[in-house]
Amino acid sequence: MEAFLVLLGVFLARAEAANGRLGAYDVGGGGEGMVLPLRVRVRMQEVEAPANKLWFRHNVSLTVPVAVGTPPQNVTMVLDTGSELSWLLCNESYAPPPLPPVFNSSASLSYGAVPCSSPACEWRGRDLPVPPSCDMPPSNACRVSLSYADASSADGLLAVDTFLLGGAPPVPALFGCITAYSSTTAANSNATEPSEEATGLLGMNRGSLSFVTQTGTRRFAYCIAQGEGPGVLLLGGDDGGLAPPLNYTPLIEISQPLPYFDRVAYSVQLEGIRVGCALLPIPKSVLTPDHTGAGQTMVDSGTQFTFLLADAYAVLKAEFVNQTQQLLVPLGEPGFVFQGAFDACFRSPEAQMAAANQLLPEVGLVLRGVEVAVAGEKLLYMVPGERRGDGDAEAVWCLTFGNSDMAGMSAYVIGHHHQQNVWVEYDLQNGRVGFAPARCDLANQLLGAGA
Ligand SMILES: *[C@@H]1O[C@H](CO)[C@@H](O)[C@H](O)[C@H]1NC(C)=O
Ligand SMILES: *[C@@H]1O[C@H](CO)[C@@H](O)[C@H](O)[C@H]1NC(C)=O
Ligand SMILES: *[C@@H]1O[C@H](CO)[C@@H](O)[C@H](O)[C@H]1NC(C)=O
Ligand SMILES: *[C@@H]1O[C@H](CO)[C@@H](O)[C@H](O)[C@H]1NC(C)=O
Ligand SMILES: *[C@@H]1O[C@H](CO)[C@@H](O)[C@H](O)[C@H]1NC(C)=O
Ligand SMILES: *[C@@H]1O[C@H](CO)[C@@H](O)[C@H](O)[C@H]1NC(C)=O
Secondary structure (H helix, E strand, O other), rough: HHHHHHHHHHHHHHHHOOOOOHOOOOOOOOOOOOOOOOOEEEEHHHHOOOOOHHHHOOOOOEEEEEEEEEEEEEEEEEEEEOOOOOOEEOOOOOOOOOOOOOOOOOHHHEEEEEEEEOHHHOOOOOOOOOOOEEEOOOOEEEEEEEEEOOOEEEEEEEEEEEEEEEOOOOOOEEEEEEEEEEEOOOOOOOOOOOHOOEEEEOOOOOOOEEEHHHOOEEEEEEEEOOOOOOOEEEEOOOOOOOOOOOOOOOOOOOOOOOOOOOOOOEEEEEEEEEOOOOOOOOOHHHHHHOOOOOOOOEEEOOOOOOOEEEEHHHHHHHHHHHHHOOOOEOOOOOOOEEOOOOOOOEOOOOHHHHHHHHOOOOEEEEEEEEEEEEEEHOOOOEEEEEOOOOOEEEEEEEEEEEEEEOOOOEEEEEEEHHHEEEEEEEEOOOOOOEEEOOOHHHHHHHHHHHH
C-alpha cells in the first residue's frame, strides 16, 4: 500500500490532468505490475565489481529491497541494467569487514544449487570471464567465478531460489550465490558503513539469465530522485498511463556478434551532443559502433556517471570550458583526474558554485527520437576530500561526463547520475527505451510520509 501511494504521488504531481486514468491500474493484481522504492546508496567498494564493469570506480548505486527464499530474508540489491546474472553474498565468512548483510542459503527451504549437468550451467555471459564449471565431487554443483578489477575474485554456485519484489507472488530465479572471496590486497579499510551496503545485485539486462528475462518482465521503469532520497521502480505490467508522456528511442540490435558490442545491453543510437545551443561538430562515425562493435551507447543504471569515447569527450570538454569561461575557474592542474576518467575540473567555493550552477549551459545527449538533457547541479560533481585555496575555501568540481578511453572502456555509457529526475522506461516488448523529465523527489516525500 505504501508503495502504491508513492506512485500515486508521482502521478498526481505530474499529470493531474489525466483524470480517471488511475483506475485503470491494477495495483493488487499479481503480475500486473508492482512498485518498489528505489534508493541511491553508497555502495560497497571494489568487492562487487566484475572486471568488465566500471563500478569499481564508483561508490554510489541504486538499490531496491528484495525478499529472497522461504521464509523470506530481506536483502538489498543493486539495480543494474548493465549486468545479466543476479547474485547474492551467501557466505558469512566471505566479506572483508565491515560485514555486509549476507543471504543464509541454508535457512531457505526453497534454495537449490543448480547441477552442473543443467543447461543453465553451459551459459556463458559477458558477466563471467570464465565459463561455469563443475564443482569438485561428490558435489555436482555448478560453480561460477567472477573476477574483479583489483585482481581479486569471487566464487560461488549457480543457484535457484524465490524472489519477492513488492507485493507480487514469489518468482523462482537463478542467481550466483557468492560464497568465497579472495583478494590480493588487504581488506578494504575504506569500505562504507555496513548498513548502506547491498547484499547483491539484480541483473536487469536482456541476457538469457538476467532477472528480467527469467521472470518474463516485458517492461519496467524507474524514476531516480535527485540526491539520496528514494525514487520508484515499477516492474512489469501495464502502468495504465501513470507515467508521464515519454519520448522513445529504439533499442539497437546487431545481427552478428562483434567482439566489443554488448548485444544484451540496452543499446541506443547517440546522434549528437549539444552544449547550450551549439550542436557539437562530432562526425557521425564517432558516435556509431565500428566494425569491432566499439562505440555503442548503453543506458546503464549500474554506472554512476556518463562516459563518452575520447574523440567526442574532447569536443564536449573544449566547448563546455569555452562556454563557461565567465562562470567557472578551471582547476589548472593538468595531472588531476577524478576516478581515472574525469579531467574537466574546476575550483570554487560551494556557495559560488551553487549560484553558477543555475547559469551553466545545458548538455544534451541527442538520441534517435529523444534527448536526455543534463543541466544545473547534475553537470558538476564535488570531488570528496579535495580542497584548494586560502583556508581551503574552494572545493574541486568535475564535469560529470568522463572519458571512456581513459577508463578502459570502448562504449558510451549513460549513467544513473544523469537519469535523476527522469522517468526511464525499458520497454522490451516494443524494443525501445522511453524518457521524460519528472519530479522524482515527490515520490521521495511521499515515501517518507508513509513510512
Ligand atoms: C522484511 O521486511 C518487511 C517489510 O519491510 C518486514 O515486514 C519484515 O518484518 C522483514 N523481515 C525480516 C525477517 O526482517
Ligand atoms: C543459517 O541458517 C542455518 C539453518 O537455519 C542456521 O543453523 C545458521 O545459524 C544460520 N546462520 C546464520 C549466520 O544466521
Ligand atoms: C565461506 O568462505 C570461507 C572463506 O573464504 C571458506 O573457507 C568456506 O569454505 C566458505 N563456505 C562455503 C559454504 O562455501
Ligand atoms: C583509503 O583512503 C585513503 C584516503 O583516501 C587512502 O590513502 C588509502 O590508500 C585508502 N586505503 C585503501 C585500502 O583503499
Ligand atoms: C570559444 O567560442 C568562441 C565563440 O563561439 C570562438 O570564437 C572561440 O574560438 C572559442 N575558443 C576556443 C578556445 O575554442
Ligand atoms: C562515496 O560517495 C559518497 C556520497 O556521494 C561520498 O560522500 C563519499 O565521499 C564517496 N567516497 C569515496 C571514497 O569516493
